[in-house]
Amino acid sequence: MASRSQDPKLLRRLLRAKDRIDAASSEQWPIARLAGISGVSEAHFARSFKDAFGVPPHRYLLTRRIERASALLRDTEQTITEIAFETGWNSLGTFGRVFRDIVGSSPGEFRAREKTASLTLERVPHCYVSAARRPGLTMAVSEKRRLETSDNANASEATEAP
């Protein structure tokens, strides 16, 4: 997948929008808000963001929310319901379904598994540990679900409207 050459000045402004998602992934991030931060039109923003970072902005947001939820499941005693709402989901059902689709297990199963694994990463700055544990999300959640129920699907054709 060769990406087109992009203007570094535009990329720097797209990075600003990505940084804002990173800083507050539980907030609502409609394209209009993100496009405003980057100083480009909504249509241009979605396309440029995907070209730059490889995933549509909404999908990037989902990975960050699941990443944060995973950390809270692992590192705190908060209930799954509390974590779902704290990380930006409006419904526990949606959170559970997307979590399972991305991580491969339910929030409860993930928590039980992680609690038994002892990791000593205190010497690595938190954000880098967090980035290293970021869930991979190279296709749409809905697409992933379709593939799992289809024998002859072709993953390379997975697309998603942002």
Place this chain on the structure above:
Amino acid sequence: MSQRVGVAGLYVRDQDEALEFYVDRLGFEVHTDVRNGNYRWLTVQHPDQAGFQLGLFKPQPPTIDEASAQVLSEIVAKGAMPPLVFIVDDCRSAYDEYRARGVEFTQEPIERYGSVDASFRDPSGNGWKMIQER
């Protein structure tokens, strides 16, 4: 101490802009600023850290070819360069001070792991983690 790192460099999109940022906003001082044609060797040094220079280099010919320079400029602007860590005595007061000088913070100070950390970016997109000394 006879063996140590003397210079480590960053890629920046504009050396004048980077100089202004690292010197006027973050408190570094110019160590070396020499030109040879289009090429400019520019390093800064922090007054608290004699012996280490931070290079502010523009990816450009003749050191690298035009096509590679373009790719590197894009990577820097996407914030994909390696981690950088800036140590401070007091993260919250440094945050207030640098923010007032127009530094673009991407994370407010957070207390965790027995310290306090924040994050900022330089104008080019290089990301710094600012960590309070334990």
